[in-house]
Amino acid sequence: MSIDFLYPEFEVVRNMDRCITCRVCERQCANEVHAYNERLDKMVSDESKCVNCQRCVSLCPTRALKIVKSDCKLRENANWQNDGIREIYKQANSGGVLLSSMGNPKELPVYWDRMLINASQVTNPSIDPLREPMETRVFLGKKNVKPERDESGNLICKVPPQLELDLPVMFSAMSYGSISYNAHASLARAATEMGTYYNTGEGGLHEDFYQYGPNTIVQVASGRFGVHEEYLAAGAAIEIKIGQGAKPGIGGHLPGSKIVGDVSRTRMIPEGSDAISPAPHHDIYSIEDLRQLVYSLKEATEYKKPVIVKVAAVHNIAAIASGIARSGADIIAIDGIRGGTGAAPTRIRDNVGIPIELALAAVDQRLRDERIRNNVSLVVGGSIRSAADIVKAIALGADACYIATGALLALGCHLCRTCQTGKCNWGIATQRPELVKRLNPDIGSRRLINLLTAWKHEIKEMMGGMGINSIEALRGNRLMLRGVGLTEKELEILGISHAGE
Amino acid sequence: MSKGVHFVTGKLWRDECLCFFYFQNGKGESKMKKEGQVRIPSGCAIAAVISTEGKKISGGLVAEAMRPMHDRSNGLGGGFAGYGIYPDYKEFYALHMFFDERATRKDCEAFLKERFEVVHAEVIPTRKIPAITDEPIIWRYFVAPLQSKVAAMQVEEEEYVVRAVTRINTEMNGAYVFSSGKNMGTFKAVGFPEDVGIFYRLEEYEGYSWTAHGRYPTNTPGWWGGAHPFTLLDFSIVHNGEISSYDANRRYIEMFGYKCNLQTDTEVITYILDYLIRVQHLTLEEAASVIAAPFWSTIDRKTDLNDKEKHIYLRTLYPSLLITGPFSIVMGFNGGLMALNDRLKLRSMVVGEKDDKVFIASEEAAIRTMEPDAENIWAPSGGEPVVVRLKEGVQI
Known part of the structure; x- marks a missing residue:
């Protein structure tokens, strides 16, 4: 055994009384943990390869399997914890940057859980969403036009281009390449059915999905993969991706092994070549350059489509958002530090950026202070986990939320956080055909629709409890929130009172 | 001019003496926050009457109308707005003001004189009654903006007045403008509305239109500014309800220079209507379609495509x-x-008519008090504005 050896993180516990040697686990595990030993006539495991994705556990017909965290650990040390030591061994061995997937797993404060929602009692009535209309429709886009009238005094009903959402939730950017064809198909169909939008991410739009264009946001990122005129024209809106919550300040890297077949064609790059997006857009070195790109895209689409600028939540986010609000962008999307990713350097994912709750509160207030909140709509993501998070985000001032990790969970993701290996057993973050086909888009889209439908019900219930029958009247309605266990400073930034006040 | 508006002499002593009580009561004694530092929900009663022919109606009539709705108030706020009550000064903005002490009044008068020509200033006559206590110093000023100042600010005259009023109410501690329109005035106090009517000698005023309000706050407001109506220029609002959209509305409207100092629904509704009608130039009906918008399901079903487009636009x-x-x-x-x-x-609201008059009230009983033979009593639907204007050609 080498100096680097560490006992595997997970143990595969197989109940031999239950195991019928059907070998389902073996066939299901792309990591090759399970194998059949003919001599012994039983299943054996190599737990060193296990990522705890729970695929074998879920599919074992006799419930013979469970995956548990290994209790074979180094001596306990509050400062030098197990993960930290493991990472040092890895880096001492490889000399490389550590890679991780999905959102920040560290114990950062989750402010959603420190805010509580109001309800009506006596002085005004709560409203029953089963008996009364309860509106969740939202328009995203600029609202800063002054009404004009024709000669006969009628209003000229022209507004800048808007995105119309039946509920204030959209699927956030995940590129074709980082996730599978079937995952994209599921997202596109669900968005269409639910009257909302999904986002292509930076990998272009597969030709099969142009039919979902009215419910598609097409992304333009620093690598400009798959960007061409028809692509821009296909979507309902265009998103300029400046940054991502999981990796602010750096670009993306999709390994050549994933650039195969349709992915290569959709991205318009050769098969097998690494798809590397630069850290900045090389035509945006300053805010005035952003304005030029915004207007280039508007020119290319005849001012018919709203332009979204997506940025990661970083320290100076309020000032950055203020700059974007004056750049001509119609919508600002902000992604918080807990946002997911298909692959990001671990140190960046875990240490760069700020929580979305604080970023949202600061941006919304700053735009109001500068009287330009009307110039843009605000969309926030970076770990929106439930209908309650959405209600709190809207009350803080968001127009809508982006969800991605939540959507992937609905598709079967078990959050094993190893997307970067491309061996997703659930058929989501992989391009291997035999894995991709495990995700059935009929079932996937149905599960996404179920999730959004359930959330919509919950949002309505909470709104009704507050006596609010339109989501518009919840937006920025911070009196509907109270903090618990927060400091004066945190309350000040969130712009809310403490519970009991 | 009605007889109550004559200059009242010998009242100056009240300044010093009563402000003492007010001061102590309003600020000195407890840690309880006064209105403006805390949001206070209220239930209420409202009533209104208008003569579409511009005939004079005594303020006493609408004060009496509040009596049968006594239980809709709890003695912590009542008020009235009368239109056409200052015909002799109809070209001037009538500023009704509360002061906590004489020095504040002097400071405020200096502030006013820098910005306005003050053509007349007087104590608002009141009647001492046991039901109304702790009154502040109450004055009114008939003013005209100094045109040179208006020109220098490069704003319209009304905006100039709004800014001056906002500034007093925001920055001048102890001074509060509670009415600022032309040929109209607001009268309000902490007390039951019928008592407030007696206190302000409302029966001595005559106007073509009156609104009235009785308040049921769920907290002690602490001072008189929180009573209703709430006004800005000649807009006055009486309101019954507790809106759940308050902070969304407040944070939005404050982007346009308004300051919600009182944290009341009525205040924010006044600013919203002022913004939509005076600043955005929407019609009353369009403004109503913004604040009480039809449901999307209703809009989606509309067959009049122009009407549908308009509602989608406004929303x-x-x-x-x-x-x-x-x-x-x-x-x-x-x-x-x-x-x-x-x-x-x-919330309940009924409308009735009789001859040239239209009556509006929370309860029919109030309408019957004003006009026992009122006809066509009906309850407007939710979101359906009832707009009553003076008949064409009627001069006030």
Whole structure:
């Protein structure tokens, strides 16, 4: 055994009384943990390869399997914890940057859980969403036009281009390449059915999905993969991706092994070549350059489509958002530090950026202070986990939320956080055909629709409890929130009172 | 001019003496926050009457109308707005003001004189009654903006007045402008509305239109500014309800220079209507369609495509000015009234007519008090504005 050896993180516990040697686990595990030993006539495991994705556990017909965290650990040390030591061994061995997937797993404060929602009692009535209309429709886009009238005094009903959402939730950017064809198909169909939008991410739009264009946001990122005129024209809106919550300040890297077949064609790059997006857009070195790109895209689409600028939540986010609000962008999307990713350097994912709750509160207030909140709509993501998070985000001032990790969970993701290996057993973050086909888009889209439908019900219930029958009247309605266990400073930034006040 | 408005002499002593009580009561004794530092929900009673022919109606009539609705108030606020009550000064903005002490009044008068020509200033006559206590110093000023100042600021005259009023109410501790329109005035106090009517000698005023309010706050307001109506220029609002959209509305409207100092629904509704009508130049009906917007399901079903387009437009442009939660409001303005319910009609409001008069009230009993033979009594639907204007050609 080498100096680097560490006992595997997970143990595969197989109940031999239950195991019928059907070998389902073996066939299901792309990591090759399970194998059949003919001599012994039983299943054996190599737990060193296990990522705890729970695929074998879920599919074992006799419930013979469970995956548990290994209790074979180094001596306990509050400062030098197990993960930290493991990472040092890895880096001492490889000399490389550590890679991780999905959102920040560290114990950062989750402010959603420190805010509580109001309800009506006596002085005004709560409203029953089963008996009364309860509106969740939202328009995203600029609202800063002054009404004009024709000669006969009628209003000229022209507004800048808007995105119309039946509920204030959209699927956030995940590129074709980082996730599978079937995952994209599921997202596109669900968005269409639910009257909302999904986002292509930076990998272009597969030709099969142009039919979902009215419910598609097409992304333009620093690598400009798959960007061409028809692509821009296909979507309902265009998103300029400046940054991502999981990796602010750096670009993306999709390994050549994933650039195969349709992915290569959709991205318009050769098969097998690494798809590397630069850290900045090389035509945006300053805010005035952003304005030029915004207007280039508007020119290319005849001012018919709203332009979204997506940025990661970083320290100076309020000032950055203020700059974007004056750049001509119609919508600002902000992604918080807990946002997911298909692959990001671990140190960046875990240490760069700020929580979305604080970023949202600061941006919304700053735009109001500068009287330009009307110039843009605000969309926030970076770990929106439930209908309650959405209600709190809207009350803080968001127009809508982006969800991605939540959507992937609905598709079967078990959050094993190893997307970067491309061996997703659930058929989501992989391009291997035999894995991709495990995700059935009929079932996937149905599960996404179920999730959004359930959330919509919950949002309505909470709104009704507050006596609010339109989501518009919840937006920025911070009196509907109270903090618990927060400091004066945190309350000040969130712009809310403490519970009991 | 009605006889109550004559200059009242020998009242100056009240300044010093009563301000003492007010001061002690309002600020000195407890840690309880006064209105403006805390948001206080209220239930209420409202009533209004207008003569479409511009005939004179005594303020006493509408004060009496509040009596049968006594239980809708709890003695912590009552008030009235009368239109056409200052015909002799109809060209001038009538500023009604509360002061906590004489020095504040002097400071404020200096502030006013830098910005306005003050053509007349006087104590607002009141009647000492046991039911109304702790009154502040109450004055009125008839003023005209100094045109050179208006020109220098490069704003319209009305905006100039709004800014001056906002500045006093925001920055001048102890001074509060509670009425600022032309040929109209607001009278309000902490007390039951019928008592407030007696206190302000309302029967001595005559106007073509009146609105009235009785308040049921769930907290002690602490001072008189929180009573209703709430006014800005000639807009006055009386409101019954507790809106659930308050902070969404407040944070939006404050982007346009308004300051919600009182944290009351009525205040924010006044600013919203001022913004939509005076600044954005929407019609009353369009403004009503913004704040009590039809449901999307209703809009989607509309067959009149122009009407449908208009509603989609208004809801797209002003989503943050939608008001949810229960309300019934009557907005007074020079030349008319508008009554409006929230779109679910979560608060009662009825309308009745008789000859040239239209009556609006929370309860029919109030209408019957004003006019026992009122006809066509009906309850407007949620979100359906009732706009009553003076008949064409009627001069006030």
